[in-house]
Amino acid sequence: MPLLDVRELSVVFQRKGTKPFTAVDRVSFAVEPGETVGLVGESGCGKSVTSLAIMGLLPRRGNKVTGEVRFEDTDLLKLRPQDLRDRRGRDIGMIFQDPLSSLNPVIPLGLQVAEVLERHQGKTRQAALREARGLLDAVGIPDPARRLKEFPHQLSGGMRQRALIAIALACKPRLLIADEPTTALDVTVQAQILALLKELVDQSGTALVMITHDLGVVAGLCDTVNVLYAGRVVERAGRHALFGDPRHPYTHGLLQSVPRLDADRGGRLHQIRGSVNDNIPWSEGCAFAPRCDRVVDDCIGETVPLEPTSRGGALRCTNPVPQEVPA
């Protein structure tokens, strides 16, 4: 049984006097215990809103969340707010993109880590602080005893992100959701943080949902990858299948449009024409159709269903990129 089973999750934003906007449109995916699942897409594809909806962190007003988010046996969307608070931070940890805005600037770091332990495990302040020191040490923060008394602004970006990971992992959650955890960091620091995440996940058996726009990050980390476009999953596959043999024209185009450090240089990059503004609604066909190179008549008119593929993934396309025949 999957640890997390997201079924038909939709998030519709609506304000008085404006047209409702469907940010997440019947997204389904599952995470097995210990598995690393990637949600990949460009800005506006709904990947962050998905994670916020799973955690119940969307603002109470102005949006409608439907579907199911089953974590083991409970539907997180049906929990009362106080019950959800009990699970958040204990069963599910979360790491956000910008560590400076997710840490409280006026509270010393030690208390911010200890808070989680006090709240969820009923530890005393002293015991919690002692454990916090061990946690900071585990995520590779040098001189943790001193750092406990420091404030977030005294730490570097990489160190802050490590602290955030320590907080997220304090209660040994079974699921960790990381929303662009390395986007705000430099490449050498990114490499450190990714190595740390990989090590922690391997050691503790925590399942990880990795949300990112960076295909390179996904390639090295995720077991299964979901590619999102305009609020829907358009392709799902194991990472080797996805990168070796992308079937959806969007995935294919994305992979071809990133310059690779190890490929031959020069020449023009493949480009996907137009921008996200050119989409058509999913109800009128494939949202990607206006930008797609492989568009055929069938792409427009009816919603294109997400269908399972022979390699265990799923694909939402009427005219997929032909499968490469192994030579």
Add this chain to the structure above:
Amino acid sequence: MSELASESVGSGAGMSHALVEIDDLKVHFPIKSGVLLNRTIGYVYAVDGVSLKIRRGETYGLVGESGCGKSTLGRGLLRLIEPTSGGITFDGTDVRALEGEQMRRFRRRIQMVFQDPLASLDPRQSVESLLVEGLKAHGLDRDKAAARQRLRSTLDSVGLPASALNKYPHEFSGGQRQRIGIARALVLGPELIVADEPVSALDVSIQAQVVNLLGDLQESLGLTYLVIAHDLAVVRHISDTIGVMYLGSLVEEADADRLYERPLHPYTRALLSAVPIPDPWVEDSRERILLTGDLPSPADPPSGCRFRTRCPWSQNRCAEDRPELRVFDDSGQRVACHFAEEILSGELLTAG
């Protein structure tokens, strides 16, 4: 244009002629303390002695992590930030000697493209007014019909319709806004464009469009670029020569292919090994050089080699002696490391 300019064009050997020469450029920012007395208590050594040449028609890529001084160098080149010392020669003209009106007129030849198009375009000006501003400043708008024609052809060259002229920045998507930013730089017909992180705010699919556009424009207009970016893969794709900066100084310089095939400086090696590659097979088999710790403060840089505090190959000599950027071999690759040869040959192994 001055006599100097025409003279140097005549004597230059086509493409290899240096358009820009930066000589031991330093930009130090004072750290002030106190309300009334405002004493200077130290300096941030943002750019600390960088020398480089950019040939006419080439793309020079400047890479490095945040805080390494790459943007300050770009701005120092345009004197948007006044350099503390050092020389800048542009096409034979001593840029630092120019004053007032001369400098203002000179700026027409070097234009800048910024990272965030939404922040660098005034939201209350239409595209036409944004583009005309530069023409006005340089007295090129007197013939209204010609000016309008110029705007149209510039917009056309960046792939925007003439109808864009009456719109405002918020009406465009991120990629289109960056095109407006590029058009604004192009409208004056500059020779050098300094592009500071031109694609890092853009989505992958849009990034490719802008990278291709920059390439096309270079080909059709014969532009020279200084591209400042942190994304090594993008920089390597568009650059002819790449300079790697660390904590205010240039640690390595080579042509783009060579830098990737044979990185000499330990920092370049670490940087290259840290860039994720969208290929699971490559990622599974790669060896990473993981650097420990963080970038030291540019206000209090380490003695000797700036990189020694994080360098896996660091030796005693590195703390005492600051390595100069030296020519490594006939290829023209330059590196600032005492032990580049020993690290390359494998004689010197990492401490860990």
